[in-house]
Amino acid sequence: xxxxxxxxxxxxxxxxxxxxxxxxxxxxxxxxxxxxxxxxxxxxxxxxxxxxxxxxxxxxxxxxxxxxxxxxxxxxxxxxxxxxxxxxxxxxxxxxxxxxxxxxxxxxxxxxxxxxxxxxxxxxxxxxxxxxxxxxxxxxxxxxxxxxxxxxxxxxxxxxxxxxxxxxxxxxxxxxxxxxxxxxxxxxxxxxxxxxxxxxxxxxxxxxxxxxxxxxxxxxxxxxxxxxxxxxxxxxxxxxxxxxxxxxxxxxxxxxxxxxxxxxxxxxxxxxxxxxxxxxxxxxxxxxxxxxxxxxxxxxxxxxxxxxxxxxxxxxxxxxxxxxxxxxxxxxxxxxxxxxxxxxxxxxxxxxxxxxxxxxxxxxxxxx
Amino acid sequence: xxxxxxxxxxxxxxxxxxxxxxxxxxxxxxxxxxxxxxxxxxxxxxxxxxxxxxxxxxxxxxxxxxxxxxxxxxxxxxxxxxxx
Numbered sequence: 001x002x003x004x005x006x007x008x009x010x011x012x013x014x015x016x017x018x019x020x021x022x023x024x025x026x027x028x029x030x031x032x033x034x035x036x037x038x039x040x041x042x043x044x045x046x047x048x049x050x051x052x053x054x055x056x057x058x059x060x061x062x063x064x065x066x067x068x069x070x071x072x073x074x075x076x077x078x079x080x081x082x083x084x085x086x087x088x089x090x091x092x093x094x095x096x097x098x099x100x101x102x103x104x105x106x107x108x109x110x111x112x113x114x115x116x117x118x119x120x121x122x123x124x125x126x127x128x129x130x131x132x133x134x135x136x137x138x139x140x141x142x143x144x145x146x147x148x149x150x151x152x153x154x155x156x157x158x159x160x161x162x163x164x165x166x167x168x169x170x171x172x173x174x175x176x177x178x179x180x181x182x183x184x185x186x187x188x189x190x191x192x193x194x195x196x197x198x199x200x201x202x203x204x205x206x207x208x209x210x211x212x213x214x215x216x217x218x219x220x221x222x223x224x225x226x227x228x229x230x231x232x233x234x235x236x237x238x239x240x241x242x243x244x245x246x247x248x249x250x251x252x253x254x255x256x257x258x259x260x261x262x263x264x265x266x267x268x269x270x271x272x273x274x275x276x277x278x279x280x281x282x283x284x285x286x287x288x289x290x291x292x293x294x295x296x297x298x299x300x301x302x303x304x305x306x307x308x309x310x311x312x313x314x315x316x317x318x319x320x321x322x323x324x325x326x327x328x329x330x331x332x333x334x335x336x337x338x339x340x341x342x343x344x345x346x347x348x349x350x351x352x353x354x355x356x357x358x359x360x361x362x363x364x365x366x367x368x
Numbered sequence: 369x370x371x372x373x374x375x376x377x378x379x380x381x382x383x384x385x386x387x388x389x390x391x392x393x394x395x396x397x398x399x400x401x402x403x404x405x406x407x408x409x410x411x412x413x414x415x416x417x418x419x420x421x422x423x424x425x426x427x428x429x430x431x432x433x434x435x436x437x438x439x440x441x442x443x444x445x446x447x448x449x450x451x452x
Contacts, residue, residue, distance in 0.1 A: 031379065
C-alpha cells in the first residue's frame with residue numbers, strides 16, 4: 001500500500017514508537033500516584049514527553065497538557081475562552097473540531113478569509129472581522145483539505161493588537177511547520193499526537209498560554225484532600241490516569257521529528273505535493289495548488305470522489321475522499337457539492353509515491 | 369545524610385526539581401511527601417542534605433520551579449519547618 005492519507009493519521013511510524021510503547025506497557029505503572037519504581041518510571045516517561053514537546057513548541061513542560069486528540073484539546077480551549085453566545089472569528093478553512101464546539105456554545109461565528117492560498121485576503125478579512133468586535137478567535141495553521149498554510153503568526157499579531165484571545169489549531173502543522181507558543185502568544189494551541197508528531201492514536205497535546213477551564217474533574221495525584229481541582233498546570237487539565245503507553249510512543253515520535261528536523265520533513269512533503277498538484281493539473285483535473293501550500297493536495301476527479309478513492313484503493317493507493325470533516329473549507333473553495341480526493345504526504349514522502357499515485361490516476365482516467 | 373525535605377504540590381515540579389538539582393551536582397532523591405507534611409494530601413518531594421538546602425532553593429527559584437515547604441529532620445526524626 002502506498003499511504004497518502006497522512007492528513008488523517010501518520011501510518012508509517014518510526015520503529016522507536018512501538019518500542020517505547022511496549023517498554024511503557026511492561027515497565028510503567030500509574031504516574032504521579034506512587035513512589036515505587038514502576039510509578040516513578042511512568043512519571044519519568046511522561047515528564048520526558050512534556051520536556052520534548054516544550055523544546056519543540058517553545059514553552060515550559062508544565063504548559064504541555066496531554067489530551068486524547070486534537071479535538072479534545074480544541075474543546076478545552078474553546079470552553080475556556082468562549083462563553084455561550086460569544087462573538088468568535090474563525091478562518092474559512094476550519095475543521096468540524098472547531099465549528100461544532102462553537103455551534104454547541106451558540107457562538108456568533110464570523111468567517112473571515114475564504115480565498116485559498118491568498119494571505120492578503122486572509123489577513124485583510126481577518127483584521128476587519130476583529131475590528132468589528134470579537135470575543136475570541138480560532139484558526140487553523142494548515143487546512144486539512146487543501147494544505148493551505150495560513151499566516152498564523154500575522155493573525156496572532158492582529159489578535160494581540162485588538163486584544164482578542166485566540167486558539168490555534170495545529171492539527172496539520174505540528175511536527176511539520178514551526179509552532180512556537182511564545183512567538184504566537186496564543187492562549188491555546190491544540191494538536192494531535194498521531195499525525196505529524198508520529199505518535200500513536202489516542203494522544204494529543206494542548207499547549208496552554210493561560211490556565212484552561214477543566215472539561216472533566218477527578219483525581220490528579222495532587223492536593224487530594226481538597227475537592228476543587230488543582231489550580232495549576234498541567235494537573236488542572238489532566239484528571240484521571242494518563243495514557244502512558246501512548247505518551248511514551250508520542251515522546252519517541254517527537255524525538256524522531258526533532259532528530260529529522262521539522263524543516264526537512266516539511267520540504268520533503270511540500271516538494272511531492274507540489275509535483276503531484278502540477279501533474280494533476282496537467283491531467284486536466286481541477287486540482288487546488290498555490291503558494292503557501294503544505295504537503296496536501298486536493299482535487300476533484302471526473303467521477304464521484306468516493307468512487308475515485310475506492311478505485312485508487314484497489315490499486316494500492318490510500319487516499320481520503322469526501323468532505324474531510326471540514327464542510328466550511330469546501331464551501332470556501334466551492335467543492336461542497338462534489339467533495340474532493342485528498343492526497344496528503346507524510347514524513348517519508350518520496351518521488352516513488354507520487355509516481356505510483358499518478359500511474360494509478362492515469363489508469364482511472366482511462367477507465368472513466 | 370539526606371535529612372532535609374523540600375515539598376512540591378505535584379509530581380511534575382518535583383521531577384523537574386530533581387533534574388535541576390542533579391544537573392547542578394546536588395544529590396537528592398525524589399519521593400512521595402510524608403502524609404503529615406502535606407495538609408492538602410498527596411504530593412512529591414526531594415530529599416537532600418542540609419548543607420545543600422540553601423543552594424537548592426536558589427537553583428529552584430532560578431529555574432522557576434515553585435516549592436511548598438522545606439523541613440529539616442533531627443536525628444530523632446523530629447521535623448522542623450524551615451523558612452527559605
